[in-house]
Amino acid sequence: MDGDDDFGAELAASLDPDSWAWLPGVDYAAGWRVAKQAADELNNLLLACGVERPQLRAVADTDSRGGPVVRLEGVAEGWLSLEELLTLATHSWRELP
Known part of the structure; x- marks a missing residue:
């Protein structure tokens, strides 16, 4: 346990069958x-x-209906790198005619 008083409520919310149950x-x-x-x-x-x-890495997954899902997982350093890259891309995008 992490000392969070709402641990049980968070656990129950994460047990949504639509997010993990495989359908025949x-x-x-x-x-x-x-x-x-x-x-x-x-x-x-x-x-x-x-x-x-x-x-930071992209991870393949599927949703409850078999649709493709890509998740990004990473540590703070990776997310900061992505933020920097997106900021640079935004500035470059604004400079386009």
């Missing part, structure tokens, strides 16, 4: 393959920008 007949593998390709491409872009995988 749903092709989760197909959705995961699409997400995996997108995650790999994003990880390659992050690496090309100097963001190492231990700092």
Whole structure:
């Protein structure tokens, strides 16, 4: 326990069956393959920008209906690197005619 008085309430909220239950007949593998390709491409872009995988990485997943989902996971240093990259991209975008 982390000393949080609402631990039980948070745990109950995280047990939403729509977020983790697999439905019969749903092709989760197909959705995961699409997400995996997108995650790999994003990880390659992050690496090309100097963001190492231990700092921030894209992870393939699926939603409850088998749709592709890509999640970003990382430590504070990685998120700060992403913030810096997005700030630079925003400034570059504004300079376009």
